[in-house]
């Protein structure tokens with residue numbers, strides 16, 4: 654059975670192997686800071702329908718098309734959320750649709766990236782998700798909608814790993830290169846654009862190989878203290894930041910070892 658790997662997992666491993674061990678090897682759940690909200694889900698579904706169900710027989714849809722899509726996905730929200738969402742989508746329309754001469758059909762919306770990668774004799778199954786894939790002249794643009802109230806530009810290191818991993822995945826699925834990753838903040842109208850390059854692909858491959866070796870040898874998952882410790886959910890177990898750390902409960906480690914044995 655292939656070992657499942659996502660950008661979130663690879664980013665955590667790169668940041669701190671010990672935090673990765675607590676989270677994914679012992680299976681200790683960490684509270685999520687940004688759970689998916691009903692409003693965020695409704696906005697994502699609306700935009701998926703907006704692009705997917707438009708007939709593309711006219712150059713541009715009118716504003717009422719995005720409002721019709723919103724109506725279908727917002728009926729469970731309260732009146733003020735419905736108004737807020739409508740305003741967010743109206744702004745989106747004028748910022749990203751009305752300014753174009755023609756609306757181009759995306760390559761895909763709301764999909765999954767799935768690919769297999771082999772490293773150090775281990776099979777990894779890469780999974781990821783995207784909100785939209787657009788064609789560019791020389792490759793693909795991956796678009797991720799963000800419904801946060803504020804712009805929270807991610808760390809460049811995290812972005813590099815995410816792009817590298819998606820690069821590998823999209824290459825297998827579409828036989829085209831990822832050219833850029835764009836984070837589109839729906840509430841503020843900001844769009845952060847990150848160009849993809851072969852260095853990121855190499856970085857992701859190197860991190861996967863390092864992880865593969867560690868999984869095979871089961872050597873120590875050393876802590877990597879830094880600023881990120883402030884938000885770490887595992888501080889009480891961590892000898893690098895706590896003088897008398899608690900012993901973590903044993904979770905799913907034994908099960909994972911069996912999976913690795915089968916895959917070799």
Ligand code: SF4
Pocket residue numbers: 669671672876877878879881882885886887888891892893894
């Ligand atoms: S507290 Fe810091 S060093 Fe310890 S596990 Fe968490 S991120 Fe790693």
